Amino acid sequence: MGKHARLTGKRAAATSGSGGAVRTRPLPIRSTVLLRRPVDIWHKPALSAVVALGIPEFTLLALGRMDLVLYTSAGAMCALYAHGLPYTARARTLMWVVLGMVASLGAALTAASLTTSVPLLVLLASLVAAVHKMVCDATRVGPPGNLIFTFISASAFFVPQRLGQVPFHMALALGAGGLAWLVCMAPALVRPRGPERIATARALEAAAGLLRSGPAAADGPGGPDRARHATAAAVNAAWQTLFQVPGRTPAAAAARAGLERLLVRAESALAAPEADTAEAERYAAWARDLRRGRPLPEITLTGAQAGELAGITAEHADHEQAAGAVPRGPAPGRPRGLPAVLGRLAPGSPLLPIGARVAAGCALAGWASMAVGVGHPYWAVVTAASIYQANTTLSWQRALQRTLGNLLGLLLFTALLPVIHTGHLAMILLALTFQFCAEASITRNYWLGSVWVTPMALLLTEFARQLPARTLVTDRWIDTVVGAAVGLACCVLVTNRRAADRIEIALDQVAAAEAAALRLLDGYGGPGNEDVRDGDGVPDDGARRIGWARDRLAASLMELREAVEVSAGEWWQRAVPEERVALAEQRGHRTLARLVRRLSAPAPAA
Structure with a gap:
């Protein structure tokens, strides 16, 4: 590894990522519930989702077919994605999001039409949830990630269905997804470069x-x-x-x-x-x-x-x-598109243990929920799927946040039952209000968003068939606790041992990128002249190559930082080689500054 050679002796035993000491990590509580500043564009997915959900729901209300809300909601929920992308990329990404949502819904509805075995449906829903998690992480689709896909498909696995109804219900989802696409693309008419x-x-x-x-x-x-x-x-x-x-x-x-x-x-x-x-x-x-x-x-x-x-x-x-x-x-030459996604899912990928966690945790949570008397334990599957994050610490935080938010959301739902029972119009207005409030608050902390997500999710399932309030609230509370407890237990037991290996790979990438950058700097500046601030003497082709070297080194440093954070959050993991990481980051950032300095003159007044 050149400059970043391994430490030796006792220090290596304590810090090496390839066979050193194993350490445990305490799980945080106070920081889990603290509120943050909201994301600057939170209102965009909030308003888009309200419009995309509202139009189909009011249409179904006029037609007297509120039993179809789940299917239109599947497509409408796609309006939550891709708001940070420029519109050309957003159009492409949303198309794949809609197609993925419809495919997941179709798989769930087909399974529901072919079998009534609840244990088997739980298993299938868990496998689909694992696929959602790995694909969303591999494609880096961004918030809200796999959660919406899993919520819709897990619900659909337990909806009574005939095989002949599946194409129509998928068509409804596809149509609503097309509407969501139009809603998300509409701001391009006003601010095309926003x-x-x-x-x-x-x-x-x-x-x-x-x-x-x-x-x-x-x-x-x-x-x-x-x-x-x-x-x-x-x-x-x-x-x-x-x-x-x-x-x-x-x-x-x-x-x-x-x-x-x-x-x-x-x-x-x-x-x-x-x-x-x-x-x-x-x-x-x-x-x-x-x-x-x-x-x-x-x-x-x-x-x-x-x-x-x-x-x-x-x-x-x-x-x-x-x-x-x-x-x-x-x-140049870095894999992009489908090859890059497949590369992130190849054997040895750190996403594979996360997928195994999701599949095992969701299945065990659903079966445990059945064992305590819940007839349709999809909420336990969704809860278990929602808590799985990049490492154990983040999963622990999400489990605590989910449990707290769902409890408060159930209390809110119970308090509003008199309003809910006034009819479908009140239910639609409340569902849209809950959706807006969820997007307004979920970036501040997940538990706060869950307070609004819980009653909205309950309303979506209530449109087709109403259950007694006591049964509904009790089942959801049992599902939440069981899903969070079993899911977190699987997360603790199935540790991501590849997280430490990822640090070693990232350290190698940083070392290689730094060495290439230093060779390039020496070639254009000569020994001892690398730190001059005037880059006017660098030819155009050299500037382009320096830009590539800068990008490569910056990406490698960010990958290293992400790998360290993921590994540090595993409660049972080989110790992070902190000294080597600190040295690699320090040298890498200094080299990055030299690359930027090569392209930069002192900033003139504007």
């Missing part, structure tokens, strides 16, 4: 925070601070977004180029030697202008930065001519 402007604004805001804190003070014995990591992550996310924006017309290409120039300036904060309040305020002002739809400012770039953007423009043209816009990768 998503990429917001992504760039986030990068500028993160860079402003880094400049206020002083980037040079970020490197210490403990490695880079949160501000530096947050800035690198925000900049990388913005590049990923911009590279999915097509520039088929001169106006579109010019708008994208303007955002890229802003992003290059934001990225230069990673190379700033000290705090710069004036520059930070300038970045913050640009971010506000982006969010408010104001014209883009004129930005001055160095010759090397301009060369890099010329290379990016050429890369855009190559990809759009070949197969449409694709996410920006850290280097």
Whole structure:
């Protein structure tokens, strides 16, 4: 591993990721229920879901067919996805989300029509839930991830069904999914470049925070601070977004180029030697202008930065001519699309133990719920599926949040029963209100969102057939407790032993990316001249190569940080090689700063 060679002796035994000491980790409680600031675009999925759900529900109310709400809701719930993507990528992603939802619904309804064996249906629902988890993680579809797919399909497994009804019910879901697609794409008529402007604004805001804190003070014995990591992550996310924006017309290409120039300036904060309040305020002002739809400012770039953007423009043209816009990768030749997804699911993938957890936990939770007398234990399956996160600590937090939120949601549902029993119109209005409140609060903390999700989910199942209130509430409470307890037990017992291996792989990737970057820097600057701030002497092709090296190193550092966080959250795991990780991150971020500095001149006043 070159610079990051293994430690030896007792220290290696304590820290090595390949056979060192095993350590346990206490599970947090207080931090699990703390509220955070809401995500800046929470209102977009909230309003989209309300419209996509409301139109079919009011239509079914007028037709007197409220028994079909579950099927239209399957497609309408797709409106919760892809709101952070530019509209071209959003259209493509939502299409796959809708098709995946309809396919899952069709599998569940077909199984329900062919067998009435509850234990078998629980097993099938659990296997489908595991597939949802692995595919959503592999595709990185984003919030709300696998949960909506699993909720709809698990419910459908226990809906009485005839085989001849399945095509019609799938058609309803597909139609509602098409409506959800239109609702999510409608804002493009008003702000066609909104998503990429917001992504760039986030990068500028993160860079402003880094400049206020002083980037040079970020490197210490403990490695880079949160501000530096947050800035690198925000900049990388913005590049990923911009590279999915097509520039088929001169106006579109010019708008994208303007955002890229802003992003290059934001990225230069990673190379700033000290705090710069004036520059930070300038970045913050640009971010506000982006969010408010104001014209883009004129930005001055160095010759090397301009060369890099010329290379990016050429890369855009190559990809759009070949197969449409694709996410920006850290280097040419990196697998994308379906090959990348299949690679993340290949044998040895860390997603496979998570899939095994979901399948085992959901099945045992459903069967345990049956054993205590619940006739349709789909809620236990959904609860178990919902708590599985990247590691045991996060799963523990989600289990606690889910249990607390469901209990409070059941109390809210019980208090509103007199209103619910007034008729379907009141039920629709309450369901839409609950959906909006869930999206408004779930990014603050999952338990708070669950308070609203629980009564909404109960209402969706009540449209087809009403159960006695006491039975409904009791069954859901039993399912919640059993699902959370059994699911968490499986999570603790089935530990992800590959999480520590992922750190070793990530360390190798960081070392390789750093070595390649240093060779490139030496080639263009010469020994002892790598840290000059004026990049004008770098040729255009060299600027493009430096940009690729920067992307590769940034992506490798983020993969390392994610791998460490996942492994650190496993309660029973080989010890994280903390010293090696800290050293790799420190050197990696310093090399990253040198790459950025090679492309950056001192920022001129705007």
